[in-house]
Amino acid sequence: MKHQPNRLINASSPYLLQHAHNPVDWYEWGEEALAKAQAEDKPILVSIGYSSCHWCHVMERESFEQEAIAKVMNDYFVCIKVDREERPDIDQIYMDAVQALGVNGGWPLNVFLTPQQKPFFGGTYFAPSSWTQVLTNIDKAFKLNRQQIEDTSEELRLHLLRSEVERFVQKPNDSDLLQDLHQSYEKLESNFDSIWGGMDRAPKFIMPSVWLYLLRYYYLTLNKTALDHILLTLKRIGMGGIYDQAGGGFARYSVDQYWFAPHFEKMLYDNAQLVTLYSEAYRLTQDESFKTIVYETLAWLDREMTHSSGGFYSALDADSEGIEGKFYCWTxxxxxxxxxxxxxxxxxxxxxxxxxxxxxxxxxxxxxxxxxxxxxxxxxxxxxxxxxxxxxxxxxxxxxxxRVRPGLDDKIITSWNAMMISGLVQAHKAFREEAFLTKAVAAIRFLENELIDGAVIFRSFKDKRSNVHAFLDDYAFVIRAYIDLYTVTFDAYYLKRAVYFMNYTITQFYDTKDGFFFYTAEVSPALIARKKEIFDNVIPSSNSVMAQNLHHLGILADRDDWKHIAETMSGSLAHLVVGEPNYMSHWGIVLMEVRNGMSEVAVVGKECADTAAQLNATYNPFMLTMGMEKESELPLLEGKIALDDKTTIYVCYNKSCRLPVHRISDALDQIISKHPAALRH
Incomplete structure (x- = not known):
């Protein structure tokens, strides 16, 4: 039976729209719901999920669609539905609260708050009978043991206010980079699965930044065991059921240790990072199977995940016709x-x-x-x-x-689109395929047309942009995308945009007290805590991406102050890179770039784009390219000319340049010679 629509019928999120015909009197997070809770002195139930979440669908079907259960929810609570992909700020806060209560996090996430938004109880999936009991018990406790609930919620509020930066940052030291890298690698190596790749556990999640970190570790140390493990991992996941063998693209994770049986949802952010990873691995190995995976995955992106105006959709469900994986499997x-x-x-x-x-x-x-x-x-x-x-x-x-297709979450998320733009640029570098760069440019134009208004970026788009302002990850990955586009096009427009948004992000997100960035902007509506995202996970943390952006833009735009911030941020977390590399892998990449230094490669002359493309196709991960045919406003290009009217390459380090050369092989020799003999063996 289909019920009359509730307030979610006006939402922009596909996940919220999925609940628009529940008998639950759902609200979106906002002033109307929060004011109602305070006016009626009712506890708030916040239920958080996302459109391709299997157990979110199960709980909706079993509980939220049932009249009797919905009546209990409506009578006792102000019920708010949240799409975690549209409002990761809310998800972060209440996930942290539930974990502080000793509950393993996950989705659906169901959290109970006081009318003042302070959490006091929560959990993930509840079966219908358990859910009804929980609702009833919390109603009784709220009425009979109010002071105890207020005390618990205040403790949790104070916990949420404690900054992760305060807990984990240490004063930067001058520890040896090589020694730090070896210690970090040994931590990872102790958990390698030497048969199936990845880490020795089940389920197995795709962790692209860990493998990118190991690729760079190999580049600096020539540790063959590290390289062998990376290549084994990439081969195994490319051969596994986690990869769509017929149609391309990767599922979220494998429930076993063999990469065999995936949870069949496909997420844009996983595939964006894996396009980057496989492209980078190809540049090192020239392995044709890696090229096939990139081309097939981008064909899937084009076929199933691309908006007519160039943006990319968020996800495909695991289920079709109510059965997980039915679309992909065969009798x-x-x-x-x-x-x-x-x-x-x-x-x-x-x-x-x-x-x-x-x-x-x-x-x-x-x-x-x-x-x-x-x-x-x-x-x-x-x-x-x-x-x-x-x-x-x-x-x-x-x-x-x-066949009946899996559900498509056609919400377009700014940060995930920017990640895919960077992935397309990396694929263009590896394979010199113009179609990949064309897709990247179309996607950045989509963001500019639909999700960027002056300096303000918005979080998501579905038929129209949402009214949710972007978060730090959106700004960070957009800046990253602009930098990447500049390094292959040499169009100064992209670099100017990166600098423009960097200035805005520092103004709106940077905390001068501890030197890190808040996840929400200064102008964002206040929640009970303003968090900072430090640890890398499936997606690199927004602070680690910002540190990398600051370092790269500091070089390209000649901003020593930005380079100093990046150095301080990465240096103050170096001890965690050594001790917890699984959760600090992208920070490890930044630490290598800052301490090892970056090759500043300027290409000048009529064939600058083609020459740079040949350089970018090689595996030199600690290299930034810039260029011009005749002139540029970039400080690092000042005074550089095409000698003898031939395209000329200047290889520089920290603004100090080697002798200009014309041949790519000579430039590559200069780039490789930069690394100390101890690191290059």
């Missing part, structure tokens, strides 16, 4: 029907089984054998097999097109 009979005479061969490649290799007779496409072993076993030539596989993938995609 043996259907597989045979679709592939015909090639079914047996292709089925062996993808580990198909008559009774299914997963649940309910279904098969997840996965590869256990390397292509070399498979071809040898079947006495196949690579060219012949490539044609068979291409035909099979085309047939599978045609059949999948007739």
């Amino acid at each position: 043996q009979p259907e597989f045979n029907e679709v592939l015909g005479d090639d079914a047996a061969l292709v089925g062996d490649y993808y580990r198909m089984m008559d009774d299914g290799n997963w649940e309910h007779g279904m098969n997840i496409l996965m590869r256990e054998k390397s292509d070399e072993v498979f071809l040898m076993n079947h006495q196949l030539q690579p060219e012949a097999w490539s044609k068979i596989l291409e035909k099979a993938k085309k047939a599978m995609m045609e059949r999948r097109a007739s």
Whole structure:
């Protein structure tokens, strides 16, 4: 039975719109709901989730759609629904509160607040009978034990006010970079899964920044064990069920240690970072399987995740027709029907089984054998097999097109789009594919047209932009995208935009007291705490991205004050990079860039773009390129000319330049020679 719409019918978030016909009297977070709670002296129930969250859908179906349960919620509470992707500021605060109560975090997140927004109880998924009991018990406690609830909520409020910077930052020291890196690596290495890649645990999450950190560690140390593990990991996830073998793109995580059975949701931010990771790994190894993964993933992005005006959607659900993974899996009979005479061969490649290799007779496409072993076993030539596989993938995609598709979260989130813009730029660097740069430019134009108004950036767009102002991660990744675009186009417009938003971000988010950035802007509506995001997770922390931006822009725009802030931020967390590398991996990258130094490579002359493209296609992760045909306003390009009317390359370090050269090989020799012999072996 479909109920009359509640207030969420006017929301911009697809997740909130999913709840618009619940019998629960939902509010969006805002003044109306908060004022009602205070006026009626009612506790607030904040229920937080996101559109592709499996257990969020289950709890909605079991509880929020049920009249009897909804009546209890409406009678006893002011009920607020929050999309964590649209309001990560609210999610951060109340997730921290629930974890402080000793509850493992997750979504759906259900938190109970006093009318003054102070949390006193919470949890994640509740079965219907438990949920009803919780609602009833909290109502009784609120009426009979009010003082105890007020005391608990005040303790939690004080906990939330305590800054993570205050708890974890130390005074920067002059510790040896090489020694710090080795200690950090040893912590990671002790947990390597030497058979299946990644860390030795289940479930297995994709952690791109950890692997990017290890790639840079290898570059500076030539530690072959580190490189072997990274390449094993990239191979294994590329062969696993976590990667969509037929259509490209990665699922969120694997429930097992083999990268076999994923939770089938596909998130834009995972795929953005993995495009960067595989592109960077290709630049180092020239491994064609890495190139295939990037091209297939970006084909998926173009086919299923791109708005007509150039922006990118947020996520695809795990479920279709109420069954997780149904869209992506195959029974043996259907597989045979679709592939015909090639079914047996292709089925062996993808580990198909008559009774299914997963649940309910279904098969997840996965590869256990390397292509070399498979071809040898079947006495196949690579060219012949490539044609068979291409035909099979085309047939599978045609059949999948007739299936009921997973739900699409067509909300466009600023920070995730900026991450994908950077991913497209990295793919362009690796493969010199103009289509990738064209997509990146279209996406930045979308952000500028729909989500940027002067210096103010907005968080998300669905048919119209939301009224939620952007957070630090949005500004950080937008600045990052502008910097990346500049380094491949040499269009000063992008660099000016990066500088413009850096100035605004410092004005609105920077805390001069401790040298880090708040997650919310000074002008944002106040919550009960103003948090700072320090630790890297699946996505690098917004402060670590800002530190990297400050360092790169400090070089490109000749701002020593910005470089100093980056040095102080990364240096004050160096001890955590050593002690907790899993949660500080992007900080580790920043620390390497700051302490090791960056190659400042200026390319001048008519062929500056092509010359820079050849340089960028090499694996030199501690390099920033800038350039011009004739003239530029950039301080670091001042006085640099095309000698003998030939495109000229200037390799500089901290504003001090080596002799200008014309040949790319000579420039690369100068770049590599910068690293101390102890680091380069």
